[in-house]
Amino acid sequence: MESIKLVLVSSAGRHIYIRNTEEDYHCQYGMIKKEDMAEIKSGGSLNTNTGATLMAFPPSFLDSYKRIKRAPQIIPRKDVAAIIAETGIGKSSVIVDAGTGSGALAIFLANIAKSVVTYEIREDFTKIAEDNIATMGVKNITIKNKSVYDGIDEKNADVVTLDLPEPWKAIDSAKKALKTGGFIVSYSPTIPQAADLVKAAEKEGLLHLKTIEIIEREWELNERVIRPKSQQIGHSGFLTFVRKVSQ
């Protein structure tokens, strides 16, 4: 898949993402000439043949991230934010992730961390994730097409993230892969999964820090109509944070 080259924003706030700027672009607001798109270097406006004006600028990381191919369910950004905030992932962090799925979490973390190694059991999802990584131009991710339940090759990781059906099966390997003081973060849609993970972690001598659910409530702000939006994101998953506090 080609990467996004240009973002257009209508007066109503609608975002349009253009991958091919080598040809004239047709959308609901009319036609935009390729020569006009080529003029946009850092930001500006474009007029369509029907007289509409659209704001235009090159994509940010987030613009491109929002358009990656999705195969299995990806972790919502509210939950990614909590993973980063609760573990302190930064530019020197070494991360192991499983399962890769579409690569969404791995890509987000790689954008701020030193490196990410991610495990995916399914070959078809591995290919989708590889494509997403290439499209995003992220260079510090390695994908391994194998089961994380069979072991983790890496050592001295700062954080291991687990987003897969039976995370407790990876606890032993995750512990061995982590440096002392490192974190395991497990993301599960149901509480029985989180409870089994905690049980397995405690059996391994890991410290259960907390299990949380992040609830985002968006508001409508439209003149005097100021209230929570009637349609909200429902439940996504529970985040369990575990720490390796001894060898």
Ligand SMILES: C[S@@+](CC[C@H](N)C(=O)[O-])C[C@H]1O[C@@H](n2cnc3c(N)ncnc32)[C@H](O)[C@@H]1O
């Ligand atoms: C919900 S998806 C992960 C989504 C991913 N975190 C993202 O943000 O795009 C769960 C993934 O775990 C993979 N998986 C399941 N068991 C696995 C295993 N034993 N080892 C590695 N990956 C596994 C599945 O194939 C699936 O792609």
